[in-house]
Amino acid sequence: MLLPLNDWLPQAPLEPLHLDWLTAAGIEVAILRLDQIDPLISGNKWFKLIEHLHAADQAGADGIISLGGAHSNHLHALAAAGKRFGFNTLGLLRGHPQDTPTVKDLQDFGMQLHWLGYGGYRARHEPGFWQPWQAQYPTLHPVPEGGGGLRGARGCMQLRDQVRERLAGLGWNDYDGWWLACGTGTTLAGLVLAEAGEHPVYGALAVPGDHGVAHQIEAIVGGGEPAYELFDACRGGFAKVDSLLLEFIEETEQASGIPLEPLYTGKALLALKQQIEARRFPQGTRLIFIHTGGLQGRRGFSSKH
Ligand SMILES: Cc1ncc(COP(=O)(O)O)c(C=O)c1O
Structure with a gap:
């Protein structure tokens, strides 16, 4: 699958976030x-896909076969990449x-879709789960x-x-840590590997602690030595929302002009606010x-709630 893996390295803007509760805390x-x-x-x-595509x-x-739910950001990005770069995609839902x-x-x-039911999907962690699929789709x-x-x-x-390349643009010469939403913890793990202990990585759990x-x-x-710390941010369960969260998202979107979604980025930012209010970080931090995206998933969400 001839991929432009080295030609397309998307660059993300790094912007200051101005919110009154950050200013008040001096953070x-x-x-x-x-x-x-x-x-x-x-x-x-x-x-998260790059190295899998290399492999x-x-x-x-x-092509690629992968799994996800009916609102999956992962399948959405994978299917879009398959279309753009011309490889086959099959989703197990x-x-x-x-x-x-x-x-x-x-x-x-x-993307070609197969619906696995709920029991069938639960079997995804069992050894041998992939065997019949690989037999059916060997390529x-x-x-x-x-x-x-x-x-x-x-x-x-x-x-x-x-981030390091863009720090000067903010007038920063360093930073004290990362804050991001965690679903599987893969993105956080990548940052922990990259930091090699230099800066801590703080993860806001969008899923319950027993996941x-x-x-x-x-x-x-x-x-x-753990170079990261996890905080509960799921507010009662994955994809559960409440009025405080929704109001916070609305206010933050209005104040910052940055779109958020309730499952990951909204919960992660609210958890940060709560930690800052609890004085977890000193003034000057x-x-x-990381805005981890996921805005496409918001569409299904707003039609459901
Ligand atoms: C929008 C969004 N943010 C954050 C995450 C969490 O990333 P990770 O699974 O690497 O912890 C996900 C997916 O799991 C996601 O879709």
């Missing part, structure tokens, strides 16, 4: 706008056929849910270089907040 935040790298292949998704290329595959804006896009981008390379694992993390390591995120991160970065 500076710069936001890395991964939501702006591309109209379709947006957010952290492309970075597929090396294996001589002509959780649950039973349903029409969401995301599913419609997947079909429009030419497709399997990529784990969300583009995770070590390959997913390695693709995110370059985010540190992008094994810490375990998945350890599997990628290894044990030893400079943080890099």
Whole structure:
């Protein structure tokens, strides 16, 4: 699958985030706008896919098979990349056929879909899950849910270089840490690898604490002195929203002009506000907040709630 992997390295803007609660606490935040790298292949998704696509290329595959839900940002970016760069994509979906804006896009981008039901989808972690799919589609390379694992993390390591290159533009010579939403923890693990202990990485958990995120991160970065910290940000469960969160998102969008979505970036920023109010960070702290994208998923969300 001849890919322009070295030709297309999307660059994300790094902008100061001006919000009254940051100013009041004397804390500076710069936001890395991964939501702006591309109209379709947006957010952290492309970075998590890069190394998987390299591996597929090396294996001589002509496409990718992967998994996700009916609002999946990962499948959306994968299908868009397949369409743009001319490789085949096959999505294994959780649950039973349903029409969401995301599913419609997947079909429009030419992704072939198989619905696994709920039990079938739960089996994705079992050994041998991929065997029948690989037998049926031997030319497709399997990529784990969300583009995770070590390959997913390695693709995110370059985010540190992008930020370092742009610091001078903000008038900063350094920063004190990263703050970002975690689903599988893959993006955070990539930053921990890239930082090699130089700066801490703070993860706002968009999923409940029993989802094994810490375990998945350890599997990628290894044990030893933890160079990261996780904070509960899920507000009662993945994809659960409440009026405080929705009001916070609306106010923040109005004040900053930056679009947020409620599942990841909205929850992550609200958790940061709460930690700052609890004086977790001293005055003068400079943080890099990653906007991990996901705005396409908002469409299905607003029609559901
Ligand atoms: C918009 C968005 N932000 C953050 C994440 C979390 O990234 P990770 O799974 O690498 O922790 C995801 C997906 O899981 C996502 O879709």
